[in-house]
Amino acid sequence: MSRIEFKEVSKRYGPALPLTINKAELTVEHGEFCVFVGPSGCGKSTLLRMVAGLEEISEGELIIGGTTVNKLPPSKRGVAMVFQSYALYPHMTVAENMAFGLRILGADRTAIDRKVKAAADILQLGPLMNRLPKELSGGQRQRVAIGRAIVKEPKVFLFDEPLSNLDAALRVQTRLEIAKLHRELGSASMIYVTHDQVEAMTLADKIVLLHTGDLIQERGSVAQTGSPMMLYHRPASLFVAEFIGSPKMNILSAKLISAEHSHAVVEVAGHRLNAAVDARHLAAGASVKLGIRPEHIVLGEEGAPASIQVALEHVERLGDASLLYVNLPGGPSMFTVRVEGSVRPVQGTSLSLRLLPDQLHLFDSAGLACTRTVELPT
Numbered sequence: 454m455s456r457i458e459f460k461e462v463s464k465r466y467g468p469a470l471p472l473t474i475n476k477a478e479l480t481v482e483h484g485e486f487c488v489f490v491g492p493s494g495c496g497k498s499t500l501l502r503m504v505a506g507l508e509e510i511s512e513g514e515l516i517i518g519g520t521t522v523n524k525l526p527p528s529k530r531g532v533a534m535v536f537q538s539y540a541l542y543p544h545m546t547v548a549e550n551m552a553f554g555l556r557i558l559g560a561d562r563t564a565i566d567r568k569v570k571a572a573a574d575i576l577q578l579g580p581l582m583n584r585l586p587k588e589l590s591g592g593q594r595q596r597v598a599i600g601r602a603i604v605k606e607p608k609v610f611l612f613d614e615p616l617s618n619l620d621a622a623l624r625v626q627t628r629l630e631i632a633k634l635h636r637e638l639g640s641a642s643m644i645y646v647t648h649d650q651v652e653a654m655t656l657a658d659k660i661v662l663l664h665t666g667d668l669i670q671e672r673g674s675v676a677q678t679g680s681p682m683m684l685y686h687r688p689a690s691l692f693v694a695e696f697i698g699s700p701k702m703n704i705l706s707a708k709l710i711s712a713e714h715s716h717a718v719v720e721v722a723g724h725r726l727n728a729a730v731d732a733r734h735l736a737a738g739a740s741v742k743l744g745i746r747p748e749h750i751v752l753g754e755e756g757a758p759a760s761i762q763v764a765l766e767h768v769e770r771l772g773d774a775s776l777l778y779v780n781l782p783g784g785p786s787m788f789t790v791r792v793e794g795s796v797r798p799v800q801g802t803s804l805s806l807r808l809l810p811d812q813l814h815l816f817d818s819a820g821l822a823c824t825r826t827v828e829l830p831t
């Protein structure tokens with residue numbers, strides 16, 4: 454079994470330093486693809502290195518396949534790690550690089566050859582086996598690094614930003630290869646660290662979003678755990694709402710007017726809006742934040758219900774879509790609207806934005822989300 458459990462795992466790099474990881478509680482299920490995301494410095498690599506056994510665990514318990522591994526050396530954990538920097542031996546061929554880990558363990562020659570060949574087949578490295586790393590492209594080098602992990606037949610694969618040195622096209626190709634690899638090696642669990650939203654959304658069965666800075670001390674390291682659709686549609690806090698999704702969710706200061714079980718009425722920039730959320734635990738008059746994603750705003754007729762009149766400040770045309778930056782009284786300076794690329798609004802004109810109840814998020818003054826009462830994709 455390759456289930457990984459973090460039980461209140463904490464990490465402090467030195468007695469005088471703040472906690473890097475605070476009581477992280479999370480489980481990666483057998484065979485699951487779990488992606489760690491979060492701002493730079495939030496501790497993603499630290500968590501991964503603790504699983505690999507490269508970093509000591511200050512407090513708490515780490516369990517892999519039912520065994521507590523806190524004191525187990527890396528070689529005994531059944532894990533293999535792939536780094537951003539590939540870390541290949543420059544004087545060894547592709548085949549030698551892939552075989553090396555097994556060779557130092559004293560594995561049988563024919564078994565090594567068989568495993569290296571199988572991994573080379575999966576990654577289509579066959580024609581490159583006799584080349585040196587310097588004779589390979591970045592993407593090919595990363596495939597060799599992944600191959601070196603596969604031959605160890607680990608229960609757990611750990612990837613730390615494996616694609617960040619690759620160009621955009623190669624990233625997409627290698628991302629698809631990693632997804633395929635996960636399907637083929639069904640029983641292995643994978644933990645994958647990335648900065649890239651698209652990688653997180655497309656690869657993950659489960660995303661773990663980590664906090665940073667003061668929030669770590671306040672609420673623990675894990676901001677939210679869930680499926681990509683869960684984090685996108687039901688962010689538990691303002692922090693998650695603003696982190697997941699690109700361009701970022703728009704956030705407006707608002708006041709709660711009234712709350713019923715299926716919806717709340719809020720006042721924002723002099724307008725009253727209905728939001729499909731349960732805010733009954735908040736007092737009428739409370740200061741709240743209203744959130745709406747750029748892709749969920751509808752352009753409407755002037756005077757249509759729930760519409761707000763704004764001035765269009767700037768347009769960015771991306772081809773398939775356009776980003777409109779508008780000036781909304783009381784809103785952020787960069788209130789963003791994403792529309793179809795065929796729409797051609799003119800800079801400086803006035804637009805009517807419709808903020809529909811089912812698309813609105815509401816957060817209390819502590820930044821915690823109210824439950825959305827509308828049915829959402831899972």
Ligand SMILES: Nc1ncnc2c1ncn2[C@@H]1O[C@H](COP(=O)(O)OP(=O)(O)OP(=O)(O)O)[C@@H](O)[C@H]1O
Binds near residue numbers: 473495496
């Ligand atoms: N060996 C170390 N000694 C002291 N502090 C460290 C050490 N390694 C990491 N840190 C600190 O711990 C925090 C988390 O670092 P970590 O490398 O885990 O972040 P990360 O989420 O992987 O960031 P990035 O996205 O930039 O790779 C950072 O503040 C970092 O400076």
Ligand SMILES: [Mg+2]
Binds near residue numbers: 497498499
């Ligand atoms: Mg890192």
